[in-house]
Amino acid sequence: MxxxxxxxxxxxxxxxxxxxxxxxxxxxxxxxxxxxxxxxxxxxxxxxxxxLGGGLRFSNVALLWIDCDQDVLDKRLDGRVDDMIQRGLLQELQDFHEKYNASRLAQNLEADYTKGIFQSIGFKEFHDYLILPRDQQDTHLGVEMYERGVEALKQVTRRYSRKQLKWIRNRIVARQDPKVYKVDGSDASRWDQFARFPAEEVVQAFLSGVPPALAPEPLPQHEFEAMYGVDRSxxxxxxxxxxxxxxxxxxxxxxxxxxxxxxxxxxxxxxxxxxxx
Known part of the structure; x- marks a missing residue:
């Protein structure tokens, strides 16, 4: 609310x-x-x-959903993790660990990943690597823990994206309103053709109050209900x-x-x- x-x-x-x-x-x-x-x-x-939820704050709404093929999305998410690491993610985690969890470990207290920023994706996945002494992080064991952390981070990121998609389907698409228009963002090389231009058509039609001529039809509610077992009665x-x-x-x-x-x-x-x- x-x-x-x-x-x-x-x-x-x-x-x-x-x-x-x-x-x-x-x-x-x-x-x-x-x-x-x-x-x-x-x-x-x-x-x-x-x-599936309470009433909407605004009555006259149209939503654009930029969808993507799941395999393509997974590869993009993996690439995003690689890019974050290349831009210094690991050093940020190391700094946070030394300023916060190192003092807890010195007192024989377990690292607390249930509070504040440490609940964020990334900290728990690299825990085993971060608690290694610096001189051991370049050893075979350290490299193995690092690679394990990278893979775990990619897995949890992909899992979180699926959770977001589930939320969109259950809380937004399944409603009787507003109308949801899905455009395809899978092929970045044809972004204008499949995403930008259809989205602009939807917006212009919505503002002018006429049905969009070239844009995709809103997602049919009856197909969603049959697919996900939604019973509005x-x-x-x-x-x-x-x-x-x-x-x-x-x-x-x-x-x-x-x-x-x-x-x-x-x-x-x-x-x-x-x-x-």
Whole structure:
């Protein structure tokens, strides 16, 4: 949901950050609106949302989706990782490691990759290499750990891109609106032909209020629903007290329960209850 900019909240709210950003957000919503977070989410979904998400902020919208062949995309992502390493990624990781994790390791504490910037893709993948003494990083073992880190970084980057595509399909394309126009960005040598010109046609047609003549048709919803098993008639309402979230539809509820965020919130709740006991 969207919450407009507000002035500083009372101190009793800001002291509760240790319970997690989600709980803090719910307190902010209550302080700013006088309504429960779950109530607002439920209202949003009832006023135009679906099992795939709440209503849109703007009513008159057309979206452009620059799609790409998966094999081509994987090669581009691998090349991006190689380019990042060539431009000094490893040295940046080394500097961060020495300034932060080295002191933890000196105290026999494990490197903490669950907080802040260290959750970013790249740190965990090179952990074994980074904890090696500098004089061992050029040895056979060091080179092996380095290459293993590069491959792990490429794998997690490809996996993250698939997660983004899944999010686009589930949260945007599957909606009844807005219309989504997909253009093909697979062939960079023919970018104008397959991506730029069709996208410009969509935008011009959208602004003028007439159907685009040369641009691709919007993605058909019925084909998406058949492919991904979306049932728009399912309006079953579920409320997750652990995550303070309303979920509409049995399929989405099942996915929510299996999701990493829900499991993380369960573990956090168990830790807090253990401390209270």
């Amino acid at each position: 969207m919450v407009e900019d507000q002035t500083c909240l009372p101190s009793f709210v800001t002291t509760l950050t240790r319970f997690g950003m989600l709980q803090l957000q719910s307190l902010q919503v209550w302080e700013q609106t006088g309504r429960k977070h779950s109530e607002i989410l439920r209202t949003q979904q009832e006023e135009g949302g679906s099992k 399912d309006k079953t309402r579920f409320e997750c007290e652990v995550c303070d979230r309303i979920v509409i539809g049995e399929l989405q509820w099942t996915m929510h329960l299996k999701g990493n965020r829900h499991k993380k919130m369960l573990r956090r709740k168990a830790r807090l209850e253990g401390k209270q006991d």
